[in-house]
Amino acid sequence: AAAVAAVARSPFGTIVGPDPSPVAAVRSSLAAAAAAAAAGGGPERAAKRAAAGRLSVRQRLATLLDAGSFTETDALLSTSGEGGPVGEGVVTGYGTVGGRAVGVYAQDFTVLGGSLSGGHAAKIAKVMDGAVAAGIPLVGLVDSGGARIQDGVGALAGYTRIFRRAVAASGVVPQLSVVLGACAGGAVYAPALTDWVVMEAGGGSMFLTGPGVVRAVCREEVTGQDLGGAAVHARVSGVVGLVRAGEVDTLRAVRQLLSYLPSNWREAPPRVAAAAPAVDTDGGAGASVPDEDPALDTVLPSSADAPYDMVNILSRVMDAGSLFPMHHGWAPNVITAFARLGGRPVGVVANQPAHLAGVLDADASVKAARFVRFCDSFGLPIVTFTDVPGFLPGTAQEAGGVIRHGAKLLYAYAEATVPKLGVIVRKAFGGAYCVMSSKELGGDVNYAWPSAAVAVMGARGAVGVLKGGGANANTWEHPDLEAEAEYAVSYENPLAAVRCGELDAVIPARSTRRVLLADLERLVGKGRAGHVRAVLPKKHGCIPL
Ligand code: HXC
Numbered sequence: 174a175a176a177v178a179a180v181a182r183s184p185f186g187t188i189v190g191p192d193p194s195p196v197a198a199v200r201s202s203l204a205a206a207a208a209a210a211a212a213g214g215g216p217e218r219a220a221k222r223a224a225a226g227r228l229s230v231r232q233r234l235a236t237l238l239d240a241g242s243f244t245e246t247d248a249l250l251s252t253s254g255e256g257g258p259v260g261e262g263v264v265t266g267y268g269t270v271g272g273r274a275v276g277v278y279a280q281d282f283t284v285l286g287g288s289l290s291g292g293h294a295a296k297i298a299k300v301m302d303g304a305v306a307a308g309i310p311l312v313g314l315v316d317s318g319g320a321r322i323q324d325g326v327g328a329l330a331g332y333t334r335i336f337r338r339a340v341a342a343s344g345v346v347p348q349l350s351v352v353l354g355a356c357a358g359g360a361v362y363a364p365a366l367t368d369w370v371v372m373e374a375g376g377g378s379m380f381l382t383g384p385g386v387v388r389a390v391c392r393e394e395v396t397g398q399d400l401g402g403a404a405v406h407a408r409v410s411g412v413v414g415l416v417r418a419g420e421v422d423t424l425r426a427v428r429q430l431l432s433y434l435p436s437n438w439r440e441a442p443p444r445v446a447a448a449a450p451a452v453d454t455d456g457g458a459g460a461s462v463p464d465e466d467p468a469l470d471t472v473l474p475s476s477a478d479a480p481y482d483m484v485n486i487l488s489r490v491m492d493a494g495s496l497f498p499m500h501h502g503w504a505p506n507v508i509t510a511f512a513r514l515g516g517r518p519v520g521v522v523a524n525q526p527a528h529l530a531g532v533l534d535a536d537a538s539v540k541a542a543r544f545v546r547f548c549d550s551f552g553l554p555i556v557t558f559t560d561v562p563g564f565l566p567g568t569a570q571e572a573g574g575v576i577r578h579g580a581k582l583l584y585a586y587a588e589a590t591v592p593k594l595g596v597i598v599r600k601a602f603g604g605a606y607c608v609m610s611s612k613e614l615g616g617d618v619n620y621a622w623p624s625a626a627v628a629v630m631g632a633r634g635a636v637g638v639l640k641g642g643g644a645n646a647n648t649w650e651h652p653d654l655e656a657e658a659e660y661a662v663s664y665e666n667p668l669a670a671v672r673c674g675e676l677d678a679v680i681p682a683r684s685t686r687r688v689l690l691a692d693l694e695r696l697v698g699k700g701r702a703g704h705v706r707a708v709l710p711k712k713h714g715c716i717p718l
Contacts, residue, residue: 206249210260214283222283227376228420230264230281233314233353236424237277238268246300252292258284261292265300267309270431273443276304279314282354287317289359290324294331301338308437310347312427313367318383319358332359339366344550347434351427352377352413353420355397365412368547369430369499372413373423374403379412408502411540415499429497433511433518435551441697442518442553450686451493462489464690469682473599473624482527483508483558486598490686492516499544504536509544514556515690517697520548523558524609526599533605534565535578542581549589554693557610560599562631579608580717586614588714590704592696594689597621597667598682602630612675615706617699618692619675621667622682627675628664632657635664 213219219229228236234243245266251259262284267276278297280287289297297313304311320328336359342348343366350364352372361379364370372379380387380401387393387400398404406413415430417423435442450466451459462468466489474481487496487508495513506528510521522541524531533541548555564570564579586593586608594617595610606627610616621627629635636656637648670676680688 203249206251206259209258210248213260213262213281214258214285218283227354230279230283230314230316233420233424234264234268234277234279236421237312237314237351237427238270238275239272242268243277244268246303247296250292250296252295253290260284261290261296262287263289263293263296265296267300267303267307270312270428273431273436274307274309275431276300276307276309276311277314278311280317280360282316285318285321285323287315287354287360288319288321288324289317289328289331290321291327291331293321294328294334298331298334298338301335301342304346305338305342308346308439310349310431310434310436311342311367312431313348313350313364315350315352315356315360315364316354317356317360319356319360328359332363335359335363336366339363343368344438346437347431347551349427349430351423352379353423354378355383357381357383361401361412368550369414370406370412371415371417371423371427371430372403372406373420374407374416374418376420377423378402379406407500411500411503411536413503416502430511433497433513433553438551440552442551444518445513445516447516448493448495448513450489450491452488459493461493462686464687465683466490466686467683469685472682473622477599477626478530480526480530483523483525483531483560486558487512487521487523490514490689491519491521496521500540504534504540506531506534507537507541509540511553512556514554514686514693517693518553519693520544520553520555521558522555522610524561524605526560529565531561531600532563532565533561533579533582533608534570535573535575538575538578538582538608542578542585545582545585545589549585549591552591554592554594554696555586555589555610556689557593557595557616559595559597559601559606559609561602561605561609562600563603563605577717579604582608583614584714584716586610589615590700592693592699593617594692594696595619596680596685596689597625597627597676599625600631601625601627603628612677617696619677620680620685620688621670621676622685623667623679624682625667625679626661626665627667627670632660632665635660 243266247265248260250261251257263278263280265278278300301311320332348367350367350370353376356379378397378401384395384397387395403416407416417426450462452462453459469489472486491512496510498510500509506525508523508525512519512521593610612619633648633652636653667676667679671679
């Protein structure tokens with residue numbers, strides 16, 4: 174009778190009156206399993222997390238996905254036998270974000286710390302396969318202590334299964350990982366293999382092993398946040414590409430990020446209605462900027478060495494409110510941001526003279542290289558704004574591998590076949606000129622503002638070398654201003670570059686948006702008739718990792 178009563182309440186069917194058939198027993202088992210799956214790690218753990226202000230795993234999914242769009246898969250998967258967790262501690266399935274389908278998994282920390290068993294891995298692997306088959310992005314909500322210790326090699330093999338799938342899916346569908354709790358071991362390597370790691374500041378953290386193991390092995394006392402919180406990974410290590418405070422805002426940011434991305438590499442990025450740029454007015458909502466914007470003619474400081482915020486230029490060129498910086502806190506001397514130009518998503522790479530004069534160093538190179546490669550994978554045109562005095566010299570950079578890391582950026586730009594549009598707004602010196610989407614790297618359109626300086630190096634260094642004595646010439650302490658002025662006229666301008674075709678044109682700063690809009694419109698079909706330069710037959714290139 175109890176079984177029948179349970180069935181009457183179960184989602185698997187309502188029976189009117191007593192049902193003595195064997196089907197009733199099956200339905201009763203299903204109902205019990207569903208109840209166990211829904212309970213996760215049990216009411217006590219759930220209450221503890223709720224009291225700590227944390228969302229439950231299903232609340233997280235409801236926040237990420239469009240209302241009512243979630244369809245769960247493998248809710249009752251249970252491979253650990255009697256007493257093992259029904260549902261394996263992870264909720265998987267499909268839903269929509271802004272009306273577009275995504276595959277999702279969300280780990281439930283209340284079930285053995287969200288740790289991964291063979292069955293848990295099987296559920297994730299299945300939804301990964303489903304996302305690739307459907308050509309839709311995969312979003313993982315990660316909250317896990319890593320490989321489940323009790324599962325031994327089954328857990329390790331499970332993670333490896335996921336790693337291999339993530340690699341296979343790389344460049345096929347966008348893969349995002351959202352770190353919402355303390356994550357260790359495989360729970361950090363699985364995100365590291367995806368395109369973007371998003372972290373909730375304060376709630377999320379990532380480390381190979383937690384503070385306990387660090388204490389035991391390294392005799393180091395450290396909190397989880399100091400070891401692998403947002404302050405570390407969004408600013409120093411570069412593991413995290415996007416960070417927000419609070420679970421709700423973090424999940425909303427993931428929705429926003431998805432709005433720039435196509436569902437898979439064969440699809441065009443989603444276009445929206447164009448919106449003229451807008452700039453903040455005092456306390457106002459933002460004044461609309463025309464496509465021909467005279468303010469850009471005077472946006473640069475009068476001194477060629479004075480810092481300024483490149484965002485002021487980007488926000489006058491890109492569609493209103495569309496600039497969406499990634500890796501904002503890491504290597505801020507280069508900006509990598511999604512944006513829209515005439516409603517079309519693009520990737521923006523721009524030197525940031527407000528930090529370290531916009532110089533390229535090892536971290537900035539890796540940051541931009543990764544971004545260029547991502548944009549190229551998913552068909553996002555790359556718009557590059559250059560104001561760079563060069564690669565950062567010095568012992569720390571050399572020992573830190575600036576040569577190796579700078580090479581990544583060269584490689585990424587050279588291989589990218591998406592439309593590449595470039596504007597030199599001020600300086601473009603030396604190797605940094607070459608690397609920032611220059612013509613010989615395959616730039617489709619290359620412009621400079623009239624004030625631009627394109628040269629092998631800046632005047633002071635160049636005069637020292639040209640006067641003889643090479644590195645010993647001390648023009649820094651005793652500048653030769655007359656020679657510098659001559660150098661500026663002869664070399665530090667865009668004239669030579671435009672004469673030899675390395676620049677397509679010198680454009681008035683005010684016309685930047687109008688010109689780029691026209692170019693983008695034309696270049697959308699790039700590659701449909703084949704590429705100008707043939708790709709040599711090979712298995713794959715050997716990117717200088
Ligand atoms: C089994 C685990 C677990 C794990 C946590 N739990 N991690 N159970 N396997 N890997 C369980 C705990 O026993 C506890 O169970 C519950 O989850 C919550 O854990 P707490 O420690 O109480 O929570 P907290 O203080 O918030 O600390 C979270 C944590 C910590 C930082 C993640 O649990 C931790 O350090 N876990 C071990 C992390 C680790 O070293 N993993 C590496 C695995 S190796 P109860 O019953 O009390 O609720 C790996 C290799 C993969 O993943 C391959 C990589 C290439």
